Amino acid sequence: MSSVTQETSTARRPVYGLIAEFDNTGDLMRAAEKVRDAGYIWWDCCTPFPVHGLDKAMGVKRTILPVLVFGAGATGTAAAFALQTFTNSFSFSTWALVKVTGYPYLISGKPMMSLPAFIPVIFEVTVLFSALSCVGLMFLFNGLPRLYHPLLQNNRFRRATNDRFFVVIEARDPKFLRGTTEAFLRTLGASAVEAVED
Amino acid sequence: MSHAPQVDFSSKNTQLGPASLVLRNAAVGIGVVCLGAGVYLGKSGAFNTDARSFWKMYLVAFLFGLTICLGGLFFLIIQFLTRAGWSVAVRRPAEALASNLKWIWLLFIPVLWMFFNGTAATLFPWADLATLEANDPGIAHVVGKKVAFLNANFFLVRAVVYFAAWAMLAWFFTNNSSRQDQDGAMHRTLSMQKWSGPAAIIFALTTTFAAVDWIMSLSPAWFSTMFGVYFFTGCVTGGYASLALITVRLTRLGLLKGIVSGEHLQDLGKLLFAFGMVFWAYIGFSQYMLIWYANLPEETGWFLTRQVGGWLPVTLMLLFGHFIIPFVGMISRWPKRYGISLAAASVWMLCFHWIDLYWLVMPEIPNDIGTFATYGDLVAKYGTQPNGLENPLNYILTAGVACLVTAGSIAYLQGRSLVPTRDPRLHESLSFENV
Incomplete structure (x- = not known):
């Protein structure tokens, strides 16, 4: 050695x-x-x-990072909305050839699709996607981690x-x-x- | 290295020209004429305006001017509180806005006078409990419990305290800053930094209680603990939009060359974006969601009123015009950096800030709002309520107040350099760059 x-x-x-x-x-x-x-x-x-x-x-x-982060944030918005729409729906009958059903809960008589209740989750997931993609892509663009x-x-x-x-x-x-x-x-x-x- | 280049501090670059005198006098003239005509027309019932609507319109116009000036004061306080260097080059316009707080109480005297000639209940239903009891015993019962706070004497004392506090703070920051131009004394900056903390506390308390007194108590049975913050978001929206607008206007006049750059505009744009668009929406939604979720009859009426009839389009206008459209429009870097786009965004936000105040003040919660079996019944009865936006009196009164605030701001800027020339952080501001 x-x-x-x-x-x-x-x-x-x-x-x-x-x-x-x-x-x-x-x-x-x-x-x-x-x-x-x-x-x-x-x-x-x-x-x-x-x-x-x-x-x-x-x-x-100038870096294109902000544009990509905006895209990731928009994806987060859409994903959170889709997630809540799906889980609160009675059924998305034949998706992927199986019957898929969400978990509809009736909460204080509110409609199943209650947008005001969805917004905090949409906001949080948007922030999560943006922040993670921002840090992740920054590492990627800089060739990090580099030991x-x-x-x-x-x-x-x-x-x-x-x-x-x-x-x-x-x-x-x-x-x-x-x-x-x-x-x-x-x-x-x-x-x-x-x-x-x- | 960002060596600050040779900067021109001569009066050609840092003083308003003689044309500003004409503009100032014209603004005073138009302002007085508009207010006079507005009050005369309103009092004589023109455009089918009843007394209550007239006073509410006057209140909206007054609050529009007041919030802009309070926004300017908040900008000053927060810059000294954080010992910010970047903002020195654009601080004078904020001082100009704040300086109006020294006289703006004059415009509130007519409202206070109503308490002396016995007509206060026209605007504030709690001022005449007997009439309220006759019209709506349920509301009167709730409001009766609030008498310790909502009574004429305490209301007047509070109003005096708010205006005194604002005038004092505005005087403190503008006076010290102006005098520093002459003596260059470091202790002025230190003193403003030292007192900016207490000033922030005083500002927060006075604006919160003013919002409760002058807007929330218009519907005296209703309450929201978020309301003071919501009013504050309006202050910063109006203040930052006006500040950006004045700064862009000054650079367009060929002034402040080599002093105010795209970097400063970008930061003003960021503040407008963060506070006027995002923070406003955040607070507005927080207030809405808690009330919507809890679904308590004594709270929901306020929002129900605003989502039926003519108020629904106004609410949606706010959602899109105050938040979604400007949020997408201003999110990237370049619209904040160019005078033309920043000025357009500022004018846009000022318009929607006015609509926001209108939306807060004007709607009347019907007495029977809590008695409907279904939402459909409510819409059937109140689905055709007008929002009154077409009444020209609104715009006459607002133009009056806006002209007077403009004149006051110009008058302040005429008396001194457009930039605090001897501020110890000026060089930092001149070489400031966004990373």
Whole structure:
């Protein structure tokens, strides 16, 4: 087991990408605009806190998540309505070739189909569907959960959670050329540029 | 980084132009003429208006103006309570709305005067228990138990307390904010933050009891514990809609360039969406469902009245116009960010806020509402009741109050910069962005 560890640490590993370190958000914003304009696709910015306006500087498109969540919410509305309509109905006679019957209860003389009584359930299920789909799709779009990331091996990168700002350009980017990209990052005013192994 | 760019705080960008003076004077003129004509026509029974309908129409018009101003005051209180930074750039218009609370009690004097010339029972049936006893002993019995609260003297004292509290709060927030433009004193912000908590409590209590006094007691046997909150949702609907409308109007005049951005409009839109549409529907439905479910005769009459005859279309109009249509229309991001769509939504919500007040105040619960064997019998008797929306007196009186509130707001904005230039959080507001 120890020999395996040794072997991997001495072997030349492929490069994941290049990181450029910045001291402040202003430098980072200017750098992000230039990386964006240079046409890179597989790159990201890592900051200790949300930086307003960074999305614009990076040219990040707006997410379609809200549209999908609206769809999920509408599905929840319809599902809750259908559920209550079905369970309060006497029979949905031949559905799926079997006789299916709901559980009609007469409550304080109200009609079986009492929309006011359905609304709290419709509301709750709409919220449930929206919230779960929102969190679930957010994880999906972000590729989470992700248990390993090459950047977490880098010592310099640790300060991304504290007081440094990073631009990361990945090696899989079609425009990525180790020498050219490194020189390009240095022109952006980075305080350090470093390669990260995969 | 969002470096706040060089912002133009010169009077060209942050002061109303001379044309506003003309507009203000015209608004005062039209307002006074409308109110005068409305009162004259109403008193002389024009458009087949009886005394009770007239006073109710007047009350709707007054409440329309009052709720808008209370909404402005609530906005101020909540911004200081949460120490919000984003809202500083749009705070002055809210101050302008709230500043009307210093004089709006004048418009309520005619209603209070009814208690002195003995005609109060025209509007508030509980004011004359003897007549109520003769007309409807059942109701009179219930109302008789409420005499400790519903009596003329206590009613008048409460009204004075509400107006004094609102005027005082409005004065406190507008005065401190205006003076900070001159002296830039930090202690003003700290003091407004410190007192915003008690102010919120005072606001909540006074609006709740005012709603009970001035609207709920119109049908004195009926009660709903949710009613104060429902009235409050109306206040924020009117207040936020007006605030958004004024802000958009100012930017359309070419003012506040580089100060108010789409980000601020989006947040005003969010507040209008959250409070005016969603919260209103939430509270309205909560009130309805509890009464519908419990099905107690003393409670259901209020809603039954509103779902037969001419009131059914008004109720449905509220459901769709105050909630469903604007909810779907305003749910996404972009309608909140553009002046034209936000202004359209604001005007829409102001119209439906008025209809909401009309729906609260105008319907009369028939004495025999609890005596019908079936719903069909009720519809047979009251299915043709008119809702009176076609009476032009409604619109004359409301236009009068609305013009006076507009004039008061313009007058406030004329006296100072359109943005609190020396507020310590102004830079935060200028560089604010929705994530």
